[in-house]
Amino acid sequence: MAQSDFFYPENSKRRQELNNLHQQLLNCLSDSFDATNELSEVLNMHLACKLESIEMNKNGNIKENCDIIIKAMKKIQKEVQRVDDVLKEKLEPTLYRKLQDIRERETEKIAIVQKVISVILGEATSTASTIAVKLICSNITTVIINKLVTLLAQIGASLLGGIGVAVLRLGLDMILHAILGAVERNQLQAAIKSYEQHLVEFKSASEKYHHAIKEVTKTLKCRLK
Numbered sequence: 001m002a003q004s005d006f007f008y009p010e011n012s013k014r015r016q017e018l019n020n021l022h023q024q025l026l027n028c029l030s031d032s033f034d035a036t037n038e039l040s041e042v043l044n045m046h047l048a049c050k051l052e053s054i055e056m057n058k059n060g061n062i063k064e065n066c067d068i069i070i071k072a073m074k075k076i077q078k079e080v081q082r083v084d085d086v087l088k089e090k091l092e093p094t095l096y097r098k099l100q101d102i103r104e105r106e107t108e109k110i111a112i113v114q115k116v117i118s119v120i121l122g123e124a125t126s127t128a129s130t131i132a133v134k135l136i137c138s139n140i141t142t143v144i145i146n147k148l149v150t151l152l153a154q155i156g157a158s159l160l161g162g163i164g165v166a167v168l169r170l171g172l173d174m175i176l177h178a179i180l181g182a183v184e185r186n187q188l189q190a191a192i193k194s195y196e197q198h199l200v201e202f203k204s205a206s207e208k209y210h211h212a213i214k215e216v217t218k219t220l221k222c223r224l225k
Helices: 010-046 062-090 092-099 106-114 117-121 127-135 139-156 183-225
Strands: none
Touching: 010 062, 010 127, 010 139, 010 183, 062 092, 062 117, 062 127, 062 139, 092 106, 092 117, 117 127, 127 139, 127 183, 139 183
């Protein structure tokens, strides 16, 4: 028990609460790393992209790891936009509009994309067409990724950004550098509040992102059976 805990017994409880919140944040970050790598692998395999896998830097801080994911997500968006630009250029305007029409059947959209997918890949495959439709005709790379990128940037710029990924496991005192219990108490309360505020939105956005990518890969697995 830290010496300050004798005067401020609630600090010990706050430390544990902060530890738990930190672990939840790390779990969300880890899920985002995994989901991003999963989507990159699909794009590399079926849409001839050259996206690199990413790995959490366990010696870095929260901001550094948020930046790694943001950079990878922006590269994914750029690749999907590249495919979309080719489709827009090569398809007749009426056909391209059908791709954006939510009332149009997915099977019809896949057939439309397959007409020109060979321009991108050198060959036309139904699997590649399906992946293109799933990504371009949905909100995965626009709304969902944009939301997650915004939240990751906010977390990186917040009080949490400078906290090391693994430091909490070594002891909270190493992070907060608190000497007096009153100072530590205020820092703990501020840190907890910051975690709670960001976790609510981040967990929700992370789950939607992961679910959306699972839907893409699930469709892919069904077509490959």
